[in-house]
Amino acid sequence: MTETPSRRAQIVDSAAQLFAQKGVGATTVREIADSVGVLSGSLYHHFESKDAIVDEVLGGYLDALRGRYASALARGTSATECLRELVLTSLQVAEEQPYATAIYQNELHYLREQPRFKDVQAAAANVQKTWMGVIESGVASGEFRGDIEPRVFYRLIRDALWLSARWHKPSTDYPTETLAEDVTSVFLNGFIAQSKPTRVRANSRGGRAQRPAKKA
Amino acid sequence: MTETPSRRAQIVDSAAQLFAQKGVGATTVREIADSVGVLSGSLYHHFESKDAIVDEVLGGYLDALRGRYASALARGTSATECLRELVLTSLQVAEEQPYATAIYQNELHYLREQPRFKDVQAAAANVQKTWMGVIESGVASGEFRGDIEPRVFYRLIRDALWLSARWHKPSTDYPTETLAEDVTSVFLNGFIAQSKPTRVRANSRGGRAQRPAKKA
DNA sequence: GTCTATACATCGATAGAC
């Protein structure tokens, strides 16, 4: 029972890719049908509408994400560790399901207005609740700063994290785990150079200006 | 020079709002015409196509952004200060032109595929060049970490910064300047609490940005 | 400069033959 590449699954996969690349509204049912090798009318034997396909794409994605988040939180003991796990998990899920991830972050604000997608909205609210719980517990324990609104920090890391799916293509040079470390390190420790003089790069006589050149 | 609120300008403004709220592809020329109080056919006396309106909206926005960035860089002496100025300037521009900002960050990846918008693409590349220049000069001078790819840091702060236009509504409680301070502080200093109340430890890094007391 | 009217393409969705 390993493989049943059902037509239904083919449709969902192809539609997800098209939705991610062109946007849901700009993707036509004829394009979806073409990409799986059938005619547009045949789609309606498997789905009752185009929106139903969107529902299935995002529903499956968010269910998987919620499950993975639960596992991630179980691995962490401190808020810092939990945050680290959430970052890595998010990037792993984004790597496994890049199309659904792109749809989720590109069009959630659009789907939010349509009552049809209230299941998606509920799942998205659950995701936010998971993050906010970790962040607020970290503030309460003193691990995280208290002078930054938890909600502000959440939104900053959320947007930076999810939108990385737009530009990050996993490779051996820069694998997902390394990106996760970098994201965690920047958001927790900052981009200011640490006092430890471990940098190897010598810049005593660099050809690079200290300031960017100003143009007229 | 007092600009007359020409019909052309009305069309651009109304279209920008609609494009931001519903997406470019989902906005119809009839809706644009309705919002300015004319019929759809009349739009074509002012613009040759819907895409031409998009061009004008984003072209004017990116021109303004480029000018403001030049002023921002002139105010900074170090890479850290320049970065701080870029953050504040970006948020100010986002506050002044929220609709164009939303379009810019929501649909740049879509416009990128169409050769029609190559001017917009060039302006966007210029924006990126500005940021990268500041970041790389900071790495070269030792102000910023050398173990994070400048391009990675740029993309993280870029996405977090621009997408704040989706959720940040300037208010007296949380004005744009405070958000700019928070963004800068998180990305430069990190979210980890700087002093640990349970342990006394020599910490030479006392110089992180301090949040001024909130004004009434 | 705006209107009326419409051409022409394409959209999501449906009905029924096979």
Place this chain on the structure above:
DNA sequence: GTCTATCGATGTATAGAC
């Protein structure tokens, strides 16, 4: 389960009267 064929709505854009 897929096809053919098409409906009705809606999209951008145009032509010409006023």
